Amino acid sequence: MLDKLKSIISKVDANYSDIRYETKKETKIIFNGEELNQIGSNITDGYVIRILKNGGLSSIAFTKEVDAEKAISNALENATLIARNVEKPIELAKTEVIEDTFLPELKEDPRMISIDEKLEITQKYNSIPLKHNGISTTTTQYLEVIREKYYVNSEGSEIREDLITTRIFGTIISKDGNLIQNVRAGVGGSNGFALLRDKEEEFEKKTNIVLDLLKANPIKGGVYNVILNPSIAGVFTHEAFGHFSEADLIEDSPTMREKMQLGAKLGSDALNIIDDPTTPDQLGFYKYDDEGVKARPTKLLEYGVLVGRLHSRRTAAAFEEHLTGHCVAEDYRFAPIIRMGNIFIQPGRKNFEELLAELSDGLYILDSKGGQTSGENFTFGAQYAYIVKDGKLGKMIRDINISGNLYKTLQNITLIGNDLDLCKIGGCGKGQLNIRSCHGAPHIIIKDVIIGGM
Template sequence: MNTEETESVLAVGYSLAERALALCSASGVRYASVTYRLSDELGMFLKNGSLSVISPEVDYGISVRVATNGGVGFAATNNMNLQGIKKAVRGALSMARACDGTAADLSTGRPERASWTVEQKIRLDSMDADLKIKRMVELDKMLKESTELKSFRQIGYSESTNSKYYIDTEGTQVKASDPKVEVAYFLMLQSGSDYEQAHRQLGYTGGFEALEELEVETQGTEDVKALETVLRHGKTFRGGKMDLVCGSEVTGIACHESCGHPMEADRIMGREASQAGKSFVTADSIGMSVGSEMVTIVDDPTLPNSFGYYEYDDEGVRARTRVLYDKGKINEFLQNRESGAKSRMSSNGAGRASSYGVEPLVRMANTYLLPGDWSDDDIVGEVSHGVLLKSFNEWNIDDRRYNQKYVGREAYMIENGRVTGPVRSPTLEITTPGFWSAVDAVGKNVRFYGGTCGKGDPMQGMEVNMGGPMIRLRNVVLK
């Protein structure tokens, strides 16, 4: 859509949203919010150099959430007319009143009126689709030509310009323009009957300058070369107790899985138990030690142009940095309006919804380990026998976020302070306190990687970054 069309459509959306909120207010609810979104999207998928499909989409709709003395009702519609809005409000009220309970008061006592926009240095709508296709085809060609080995490649590109509008009965009104760009690829290299794979996801909030900022081509070449090295020269790994040096990618996934997720308040309170699971953390765990003093992990939505960037969350609450683990101790949970009200800790701006049509859940944004003062050379230099785990393929963690596994993709032995030859699939299976308590050195250089975090029912994929610096774990068992 061009700018004029977009403005015209948005004006209708804002008006209908306000009408919906007025209808809710007139119905005597404890609290109501209305969300309107318009998303202009483009996606494409290449398989082994061939463009399988390109998908331009315009997604829009309104959702209504009401909290009554019965419960919470949530209704979403893409029928953008008065009839559709009235039906949604009636539906939300009917459902809320069908529940036998009392909804938490979702007010925060701090109504906000704000508007935020992320600048696009190269506007997504200023470039024709053929230029974007050409860029992805060139990326594929580069991945293919970076190795003499046979390769299988899948590349996904997606962009979305999201216009958001959130209003509630407390007086909050937040408008946002939130553009996202993402490139993801899945590689498989073949050497005879042997294979190695890699998956990479890179994300950005802003315009098409994302591809330069994320250094997509450089990252792609590195990943192909790393797979080739492992396939050609990787030795069978012999496990045992040793030191482990994790690169930023492994540090990042550990921050996300074994710090960010267990610190989500809805999970702690059992709200996600039948889907994404629970947490080893309880409401009484503040101050409990889970790591060494070097471990301070934050979740920060305010990092400019990061994949998880926002200024106000999808419930109109101002974003701020949350210190999750502070010097190895549990410090602050992630909260949205509902969990904040139930726990009486109040929201800290972690309420996010993947579309207009789903409820905001407690979500991470950019989760990472704060840097220390070690150089990467010194971290490796003080290891007499160990492994450098630069990246991983297989990973998982139990639904309490306590037992996790990371299997190396690009990994090398370290002997007498020097990185030596590549090894195949060294495996770390370790508890959360086991991992973070073993950290005795934290590097200076933080690096981020993108991800789509899954949670909720229906499942909501959410844009996040995860990262940190190189870290060293002493005396852990690798298999």
């Protein structure tokens, strides 16, 4: 395959070109309530070519090999059109030429597990909530995505890498009269099927929470001091800060670039944030990104000071900063864009009890329900929370949505716990879906958080 790809791009008359071919095998098993809704494995494939010519960079994704010539001519035309229209020619930062094959070591290769066994384990977890009165339904999905990637560029890099992601996740829904509550439950990761075994506890715990939520009161909107648990603090790190450190999101926004200058004091002294796709066994792990750059740990915030950001070859050249290897595509349908790998707040010294005492009065907010960001503004939902009074956990409350401003919130993180935890299930939809987007944090205290309420 690598030879075929070399031959395809050898016909390109340009300053630079690269091509990625991928096969993507997806195995899905979906239960809605007790009913099996979908099961099966499918393989799809496709090509992405990128061409840099005279300072214009363009990409094209195509399905059929016979379309390669047409695709190249399209991309060349678009690159030329861009070149004519840009003030400053686009350049790619220099990177080493790599010839490597990297196939991850797995704790049980899902390809060796029968679909019957996958069905059985999914059904087992799905049935845990359904045994309880008050649970109205579930959606439980087994998802296995095996991407076999072949990458070649005109500088001589030739890379084979596999990305294997498995997870069982879903939503548990409880109902009492007209009141409907839901929580997410899930297990998974990037290093094998073994991660999915013996995880009954996760589904039992979440079942109890969604039943308790039927009795919980809604939160009253307002401004609160809060402790975020690692799951939701990780989402905060990803949504509020992480996206802002992706160079392509700020490249052409003068106002955002002004605020995000290296050396700017953005956060409190307690705050250190890093993105490290090379952390072994974590969901966001990879060795090379989709432009053939070796991934490297990238410090973003050190003692509250901005010290780095995530780059593609294009943005590293434009910002005159170091390459980080964070340019990643969802699959063969997309050109790569800058993505986080494993982003997390580095742990501090205090344990959870000390955080509770420090908070005294406020909310303890747990588990994410998705978030969204738009530059300095962010919003994300939480699955549930508890009222904290005099440092003690009180009643459960529901309907928690947090909103805020990145800069103010980073300054308002006053204390960081010692219990770092990274998420097992990802999902980030920056134009393309990234199911390996991984984030984490210890428990943290944030002051003056705005909560929507009902």
